[in-house]
Amino acid sequence: MAVDTSYYLILSAAVFCTGLFGILTRRNALLFLMSVELMLNAANINLVAFSQYYGNLTGQVFALFTMALAAAEVAVGIGIILVLYRNFEDVDVAEAATMRW
Amino acid sequence: MTTRPELRLGGHLAPGIIAVALFVIMAVVFVGAPLGDPVGFDDATAIQNETLQSESPTGDYGSVSANGQTYAVAYNGSEETANVSVANDPGVGVDFREVDTTGDGQSDTVYAISRTSITENIGYLMFAVDSDQRSAPGETFLVAFEIIDMVLVGALVGAVVLARRDEGGEVVAALGLRDSDESPGTSAGQVAADGGTEDGGDN
Amino acid sequence: MALAELVAFALFAIVTVASSVGVVLVEDVWHSALFLGVALLSVAVHYVMQQAEFLAAMQILVYVGGVLILITFAVMLMREDDTTEVVEA
Known part of the structure; x- marks a missing residue:
């Protein structure tokens, strides 16, 4: 009755590899952040899929924690990127090669 | 200004071949994985049932497993008003329903039905509330x-x-x-009490 | 029933994967952020299909309502005042 778990695994792998693709090919720090969001979402899809597969709620609770951590990570990441943009006039991750101290 | 999305293709995409290769590997593994049907959270249907053991006309007894616990069940075998009484009270998280599976007019199987929603269970698990309403397996967090x-x-x-x-x-x-x-350097919005005439008023 | 569920899954899986690919492939960062919103919303649909309704609500609240708004702020704070040029190097 439900969709096969392996289909969700393939979907999750596709989203994860898309995020990895973005990190490997782009140099914009904001796109890095978005790609990391995609990868975290892929992990969450996996957790929920196996939660349903085993009929065990641990996966769903853990996915909730992942979401909270992702939100915190984005808040700090965007702060860092804004500082990066102010100091280097750019958000290219290859440009920021020096630190102050 | 409205712009339509334009793809950014070119030679910089070359390192992405690693990600594509990873996806191919993952997909091959997942397609070949021996995964059965998902169990799911069937809060509307039977979690587990067990055929009652006794065939005696005075009353049947047996056991029902639900949510990792086993409950002793006894019920009188009348056709219409067969009501299940549970020896050790399972709390309000589990309902019992007897069903006639053989078609002889006699209830012969007891289903244990979870009455607690998934969201409620998530709350019990996340805050480790030891509630008897908990009806889904999981670890506390x-x-x-x-x-x-x-x-x-x-x-x-x-x-x-x-x-x-x-x-x-x-x-x-x-x-x-x-x-x-308080320093005058940042007091651009301050109103001078004397109208600013003493300083010349042009700053 | 099973077929309808499979068709729904395939439909939303296509939406999820296509918008994810859109995030990493489009030229403009702002378009990337919009594609990310579509991807996050379609992941919430997948949660609903897997009996995780609470998680779907949290996905929309936290990701679309929080993370995406933050990213939008960052994109708009960093966009150069331009007509054609974008920040992306």
């Missing part, structure tokens, strides 16, 4: 909750610390005491 609580506070502090800037060698934070408020 109270310690993890507290740890992540601390991490979120750290993130908040980190964001506030990041939100500062240098103002002529002096660090100005978004939050915090700014003693430079």
Whole structure:
């Protein structure tokens, strides 16, 4: 009755590899952040899929924690990127090669 | 200005072949994985049933497993009003329903039905509430909750610390005491009490 | 029933994967952020299909309501005041 778990695994792998693709090919720090969001979402899809597969709620609770951590990570990441943009006039991750101290 | 999305293709996409290769490997593994049907959270249908053991006309007894616990069940075998009485009260998280599976007019199987929603169960698991309404298996997460609580506070502090800037060698934070408020250098919005005539009024 | 569920899954899986690919392939960062919003919303649909309704609500609240708004702020704070040029190097 439900969709096969392996289909969700393939979907999750596709989203994860898309995020990895973005990190490997782009140099914009904001796109890095978005790609990391995609990868975290892929992990969450996996957790929920196996939660349903085993009929065990641990996966769903853990996915909730992942979401909270992702939100915190984005808040700090965007702060860092804004500082990066102010100091280097750019958000290219290859440009920021020096630190102050 | 409205722009339509344009793809950015070119030679810089070459490292992405690693990601594509990883996806191919993952897909091959997942397609070949021996996964059966998902169990799911069937809160509307039977979790588990067990055929009652006795065929005696005076009453049947047996056991029903639900949510990892086994309940002793006894019920009188009349056709219409067969009511299940449960020896050790399972609490309100589980309902019992007897069903006639053989078609002889006699209830012969007891289903245990969860009455607690998934969201409610998530709450019980996350805060490790030892409630008898809990009806889905899972681990408790109270310690993890507290740890992540601390991490979120750290993130908040980190964001506030990041939100500062240098103002002529002096660090100005978004939050915090700014003693430079009284100095005349930053008093652009201040209204001089004397109308600004003493200073010339042109700054 | 099973077929309808499979068709719904395939439909939303296509939406999820296509918008994810859109995030990493489009030229403009702002378009990337919009594609990310579509991807996050379609992941919430997948959660609903897997009996995780609470998680779907949290996905929309936290990701679309929080993370995406933050990213939008960052994009708009960093966009150069331009007509054609974008920040992306």
